[in-house]
Amino acid sequence: MNAMESQEHRDLREAVAALGRRHGKDFDRAALWAEAGKLGYLGVNLPEEYGGGGGGISELSIVLEESGAAGCPLLMMIVSPAICATVIARFGTDEQKQRWLPGLADGSLTMAFGITEPDAGSNSHRITTTARRDGDGWTLSGRKVFVSGVDIADATLIVGRTEDARTGRLKPCLFIVPRDAEGFRRSAIDMELQAQEKQFELVLDDVRLPADALVGGGASHADGCGGEDSGLLQLFAGLNPERIMTAAFAIGMGRYALTQAVEYAKTRQVWKTPIGAHQAVAHPLAQAHIELELARLMMQKAAALYDAGDDTGAGEAANMAKYAAGEACVKAVDQAVHTLGGNGLTREYGLARLVTAARVARIAPVSREMILNYVSHQSLGLPKSY
Numbered sequence: 001m002n003a004m005e006s007q008e009h010r011d012l013r014e015a016v017a018a019l020g021r022r023h024g025k026d027f028d029r030a031a032l033w034a035e036a037g038k039l040g041y042l043g044v045n046l047p048e049e050y051g052g053g054g055g056g057i058s059e060l061s062i063v064l065e066e067s068g069a070a071g072c073p074l075l076m077m078i079v080s081p082a083i084c085a086t087v088i089a090r091f092g093t094d095e096q097k098q099r100w101l102p103g104l105a106d107g108s109l110t111m112a113f114g115i116t117e118p119d120a121g122s123n124s125h126r127i128t129t130t131a132r133r134d135g136d137g138w139t140l141s142g143r144k145v146f147v148s149g150v151d152i153a154d155a156t157l158i159v160g161r162t163e164d165a166r167t168g169r170l171k172p173c174l175f176i177v178p179r180d181a182e183g184f185r186r187s188a189i190d191m192e193l194q195a196q197e198k199q200f201e202l203v204l205d206d207v208r209l210p211a212d213a214l215v216g217g218g219a220s221h222a223d224g225c226g227g228e229d230s231g232l233l234q235l236f237a238g239l240n241p242e243r244i245m246t247a248a249f250a251i252g253m254g255r256y257a258l259t260q261a262v263e264y265a266k267t268r269q270v271w272k273t274p275i276g277a278h279q280a281v282a283h284p285l286a287q288a289h290i291e292l293e294l295a296r297l298m299m300q301k302a303a304a305l306y307d308a309g310d311d312t313g314a315g316e317a318a319n320m321a322k323y324a325a326g327e328a329c330v331k332a333v334d335q336a337v338h339t340l341g342g343n344g345l346t347r348e349y350g351l352a353r354l355v356t357a358a359r360v361a362r363i364a365p366v367s368r369e370m371i372l373n374y375v376s377h378q379s380l381g382l383p384k385s386y
């Protein structure tokens with residue numbers, strides 16, 4: 001018995017690793033997504049009554065980590081089953097659960113998540129995408145940026161605001177916007193990043209939505225937004241899974257790069273021993289391995305707290321795990337590229353493209369500095385500069 005991981009978790013890890021090995025680094029994203037969905041991996045965290053596995057983020061993070069460690073990370077897992085399906089499972093109406101959860105669980109439906117705005121960036125309190133009551137439904141207007149996978153998603157969960165009838169203040173609300181809704185325009189951003197999922201700038205130009213586009217519904221509440229502050233609660237419910245899954249994404253990528261480097265260092269020989277015998281090559285790889293393991297330990301802590309219902313405890317741990325995993329991933333990839341010498345920059349080995357990809361985990365969904373701010377203020381009680 002492994003004290004850190006149950007047999008069930010280790011079996012899941014091994015099964016996903018085997019699937020990942022079959023697909024490999026030149027994977028067909030849609031084919032892998034479909035197969036992972038069919039095998040029940042994309043919905044391991046969702047309730048059984050909607051076709052999910054009845055597990056939690058602990059299981060879902062294993063799936064993403066292992067697919068990444070095999071060189072075929074499924075980026076959309078961070079948003080579709082982890083954020084969107086979690087929010088709908090926890091706050092959606094019965095109709096919304098029936099409509100979306102079975103498909104999100106088996107991968108036949110995908111949902112993107114849009115919160116970032118050009119003029120708000122890290123300061124999500126400044127978002128201005130606004131919903132107005134329009135007859136029975138809503139009209140949504142605003143702009144989003146860097147939203148991943150909108151073209152391959154059936155809908156995007158858009159974070160907007162509605163005006164509080166009493167105070168006039170804008171408060172968050174989450175809307176499910178179908179891909180082809182009128183007035184919902186997307187343009188792909190020309191990223192240096194080489195990934196199968198594209199990032200989009202979105203324009204919501206008076207997008208007319210039915211009443212049931214609002215997560216949780218609004219009809220039965222005087223404030224029209226599924227209950228006082230429920231939008232904020234819904235948003236927070238998605239944030240911890242997002243950070244834990246980004247940590248899994250980073251750890252998977254870091255492990256993949258490290259594995260390639262270790263294999264290379266064992267066989268490449270330019271003096272009388274393989275290069276891996278030189279401590280200048282071996283020690284940084286050992287260090288990268290330690291840092292990835294440490295990050296995984298924090299990720300497991302965050303996932304365990306979240307799955308146990310401790311949202312507050314999970315908040316600190318999820319931030320720390322995302323930070324540690326992002327840093328460990330960037331260092332592991334950098335060292336892996338260096339270990340391969342000139343080959344580190346060839347397309348054949350495919351490691352150089354990870355230099356850019358690894359940076360994503362440092363920037364998104366919340367930057368390294370914003371996590372350091374969180375820990376400074378929330379954990380250490382230091383004063384704020386902003």
Ligand SMILES: Cc1cc2nc3c(=O)[nH]c(=O)nc-3n(C[C@H](O)[C@H](O)[C@H](O)COP(=O)(O)OP(=O)(O)OC[C@H]3O[C@@H](n4cnc5c(N)ncnc54)[C@H](O)[C@@H]3O)c2cc1C
Nearest residue numbers: 113114115116121122146147148360363364365367369386
């Ligand atoms: C590949 C990729 C995929 C993404 N996918 C999605 C998605 O699917 N959906 C979505 O909504 N968003 C997505 N994003 C957006 C991502 O969440 C943002 O890029 C991120 O939150 C940072 O916002 P920003 O880019 O506007 O940077 P800014 O907020 O402009 O920050 C720029 C720099 O200033 C620093 N900074 C800002 N404020 C402070 C402060 N108070 N103290 C110290 N430093 C500070 C930041 O740390 C950062 O280094 C994605 C981004 C990328 C790169």
